[in-house]
Amino acid sequence: MSELLNVEDIFASKVFTLGKMKERLPKGVFKEVKKVMEQGGELSLAAADVVAKAMKDWAVENGATHYTHWFQPLTGITAEKHDAFVTHPDAEGRMLMEFSGKELIKGEPDASSFPSGGLRATFEARGYTAWDITSPAFLKEDATGVILCIPTAFCSYKGEALDKKTPLLRSMEAVSQQALRIVRLFGNTEATKVVASVGPEQEYFLVDRQKYLQRKDLIFAGRTLFGAPAPKGQELEDHYFGTIRERIGAYMKDLNVELWKLGVTAKTQHNEVAPAQHELAPIYETANIAVDHNQLVMETMKKVAGRHGMTCLLHEKPFAGVNGSGKHNNWSLGTDNGVNLLDPGDTPNENIQFLLVLACILKAVDTHADLLRQSASDVGNDHRLGANEAPPAIISVFLGEQLEDVVKQLVETGQAEHSIQGGKLMTGVSTLPDLVKDATDRNRTSPFAFTGNKFEFRMVGSADSIASPNTTLNAIVAEAFCEAADVLEKAENFDAAVHDLIKEYLTEHQRIIFNGNGYAEEWVKEAERRGLPNIKSMVEAVETLTTDKAIALFEKFGIFTKAELESRAEVLYETYSKTINIEALTMLDMAKKEILPAVIRYTKTVADTVLAVKEAGADASVQEDLLKAVSGKLAEARAALLKLEEVENAAGSIESQKELAFYYKDVVRKAMDELRAPVDALEMLVDKKVWPFPTYGDLIFEV
Ligand code: ADP
Numbered sequence: 001m002s003e004l005l006n007v008e009d010i011f012a013s014k015v016f017t018l019g020k021m022k023e024r025l026p027k028g029v030f031k032e033v034k035k036v037m038e039q040g041g042e043l044s045l046a047a048a049d050v051v052a053k054a055m056k057d058w059a060v061e062n063g064a065t066h067y068t069h070w071f072q073p074l075t076g077i078t079a080e081k082h083d084a085f086v087t088h089p090d091a092e093g094r095m096l097m098e099f100s101g102k103e104l105i106k107g108e109p110d111a112s113s114f115p116s117g118g119l120r121a122t123f124e125a126r127g128y129t130a131w132d133i134t135s136p137a138f139l140k141e142d143a144t145g146v147i148l149c150i151p152t153a154f155c156s157y158k159g160e161a162l163d164k165k166t167p168l169l170r171s172m173e174a175v176s177q178q179a180l181r182i183v184r185l186f187g188n189t190e191a192t193k194v195v196a197s198v199g200p201e202q203e204y205f206l207v208d209r210q211k212y213l214q215r216k217d218l219i220f221a222g223r224t225l226f227g228a229p230a231p232k233g234q235e236l237e238d239h240y241f242g243t244i245r246e247r248i249g250a251y252m253k254d255l256n257v258e259l260w261k262l263g264v265t266a267k268t269q270h271n272e273v274a275p276a277q278h279e280l281a282p283i284y285e286t287a288n289i290a291v292d293h294n295q296l297v298m299e300t301m302k303k304v305a306g307r308h309g310m311t312c313l314l315h316e317k318p319f320a321g322v323n324g325s326g327k328h329n330n331w332s333l334g335t336d337n338g339v340n341l342l343d344p345g346d347t348p349n350e351n352i353q354f355l356l357v358l359a360c361i362l363k364a365v366d367t368h369a370d371l372l373r374q375s376a377s378d379v380g381n382d383h384r385l386g387a388n389e390a391p392p393a394i395i396s397v398f399l400g401e402q403l404e405d406v407v408k409q410l411v412e413t414g415q416a417e418h419s420i421q422g423g424k425l426m427t428g429v430s431t432l433p434d435l436v437k438d439a440t441d442r443n444r445t446s447p448f449a450f451t452g453n454k455f456e457f458r459m460v461g462s463a464d465s466i467a468s469p470n471t472t473l474n475a476i477v478a479e480a481f482c483e484a485a486d487v488l489e490k491a492e493n494f495d496a497a498v499h500d501l502i503k504e505y506l507t508e509h510q511r512i513i514f515n516g517n518g519y520a521e522e523w524v525k526e527a528e529r530r531g532l533p534n535i536k537s538m539v540e541a542v543e544t545l546t547t548d549k550a551i552a553l554f555e556k557f558g559i560f561t562k563a564e565l566e567s568r569a570e571v572l573y574e575t576y577s578k579t580i581n582i583e584a585l586t587m588l589d590m591a592k593k594e595i596l597p598a599v600i601r602y603t604k605t606v607a608d609t610v611l612a613v614k615e616a617g618a619d620a621s622v623q624e625d626l627l628k629a630v631s632g633k634l635a636e637a638r639a640a641l642l643k644l645e646e647v648e649n650a651a652g653s654i655e656s657q658k659e660l661a662f663y664y665k666d667v668v669r670k671a672m673d674e675l676r677a678p679v680d681a682l683e684m685l686v687d688k689k690v691w692p693f694p695t696y697g698d699l700i701f702e703v
């Protein structure tokens with residue numbers, strides 16, 4: 001029998017929850033904390049001192065020696081610098097562990113080495129971290145000991161965002177304010193805010209650590225840069241939802257326990273489509289907490305894998321030819337008095353509100369399809385989007401049969417009198433349709449699908465932070481709500497005005513709706529005919545951030561300034577170039593030091609055999625053919641290697657970050673592909689024993 005696991009007891013045991021604060025804080029201070037959490041504003045220094053002491057006492061009781069302001073710079077991962085609670089010893093040499101309110105609220109890490117896209121150079125070198133009181137502090141335990149982690153935002157001296165958290169928090173405020181205007185129009189006077197909720201489904205691969213360590217590409221790039229396909233792939237579909245093997249099961253169990261302790265509601269686990277691929281989904285929660293928790297999920301996945309002799313690969317495309325990994329970002333908006341704006345609801349009033357919200361979201365997604373596409377781009381995701389798996393690079397919205405029919409009726413006749421399928425909900429307005437609950441069907445090829453009471457944004461990359469996609473979603477929807485509220489608040493006849501506005505938005509933006517197969521070639525042509533953007537790569541997506549349209553949107557709601565957007569664009573170009581540069585150098589290294597030498601040794605063996613067989617008077621034509629084939633591919637590989645080296649060297653003379661990124665995308669990546677092809681062919685030709693590292697078959701079928 002395995003040890004009894006009490007999930008209720010261990011859940012959030014490493015989190016300084018609201019419950020723990022209530023227990024440990026004086027009533028007045030607790031009330032102040034709750035107020036700031038709910039309504040924003042700043043904690044008084046006196047209260048912060050009390051909170052800091054309680055937090056430190058709890059942390060120390062649980063073995064903590066250090067604290068850190070945990071933040072999310074533009075690297076896409078998290079950063080931490082540990083400080084011990086240690087203070088000056090007193091006259092008798094005794095030391096008391098301390099932690100002040102000031103230390104809790106604000107930090108000043110020497111953060112000059114984080115990407116800032118020129119922001120810090122222009123203004124001020126220092127970066128500051130500020131406590132995000134709405135995301136609870138937690139304890140991280142590893143070989144370093146126990147560290148108290150305080151989730152923070154990271155800004156420059158003048159308050160420019162240097163991280164992913166700050167704009168997200170700003171966008172949550174913006175969408176809350178604008179959505180409140182909408183629900184007020186429908187008579188909801190109780191709600192005080194509207195919360196964006198997110199449930200990210202995380203895909204990942206597990207490979208054996210010993211094999212991983214033999215592959216420089218996995219070590220340096222997180223993905224294979226060479227590798228011929230294994231005889232078997234995912235064609236039998238025998239892995240998806242398949243029985244979980246013991247080794248993987250033990251990993252998942254351990255992972256769940258670690259996550260539960262951190263207050264992450266790890267809920268669903270299953271095998272994914274590709275061999276060695278799996279998925280974990282938590283229960284949805286407030287967007288900024290979901291972003292923090294997703295970072296913890298990714299980090300914990302890697303950490304726990306080590307304990308089980310495995311390595312977790314979060315890259316979007318670790319292996320060519322088998323499915324890559326993504327992150328389905330489920331997103332919805334709900335009032336603090338319990339109304340999900342994306343749920344059709346039970347009353348006529350809610351149904352009309354739902355249709356307006358839907359129309360606004362369609363308008364937002366159509367108007368800013370380019371920005372949404374950008375928000376889901378990262379270097380690794382270029383291998384997925386538009387590559388006939390996962391969603392295409394073209395943004396469209398899947399509504400399902402019922403809603404699409406409703407939209408069609410509204411657009412064509414101005415009214416929708418019927419709704420297909422049973423179980424109707426009444427709108428009570430003759431010109432608006434009655435909706436059916438739970439009539440959503442599934443379309444796995446859509447990048448942005450309505451799934452009953454939420455939208456599922458399926459483009460996001462598995463290794464990427466989900467902060468950007470949610471910042472963009474909140475921002476574009478805030479804008480649409482704002483424009484709708486501007487019209488409706490002034491309307492004399494509200495019912496008529498809502499009806500007209502819904503019809504207008506649906507008519508103008510119906511081109512974004514697509515319920516068909518998003519992987520089909522015809523859709524690419526159809527989308528082009530509709531004028532929908534098809535942005536093929538991360539590099540091409542960068543400039544969507546600095547269009548007049550984008551600057552106007554983000555500045556209007558105080559989410560990004562123009563300077564912040566420009567700096568982000570710069571960081572993205574730089575990140576792209578640096579990543580491809582590492583990949584190219586890794587390929588050169590592997591080809592020169594491992595692959596070519598192994599193949600050259602092999603040709604000698606075959607050549608010796610040819611001579612020996614001939615000398616023995618037998619037919620050596622098979623051996624000769626093999627030798628010729630291998631030598632031919634070897635020559636191709638060598639030429640491609642020299643070419644890659646040449647284009648790599650030439651990159652040094654390009655100064656503009658944008659130009660350099662395009663150079664890496666168009667020139668260097670092409671040269672990389674040209675080196676890979678003959679090497680993969682060689683892998684298929686030579687004796688398995690001479691191949692210098694584990695193959696695809698070894699990696700994904702023998703975990
Ligand atoms: P699917 O519908 O994709 O098969 P689930 O219903 O299990 O799967 O949901 C997937 C993710 O969506 C989970 O993280 C879940 O908590 C989240 N989710 C469910 N409802 C909402 C909602 N209203 N808003 C945001 N996320 C949600």
Ligand code: MG
Pocket residue numbers: 201328456
């Ligand atoms: Mg899903």
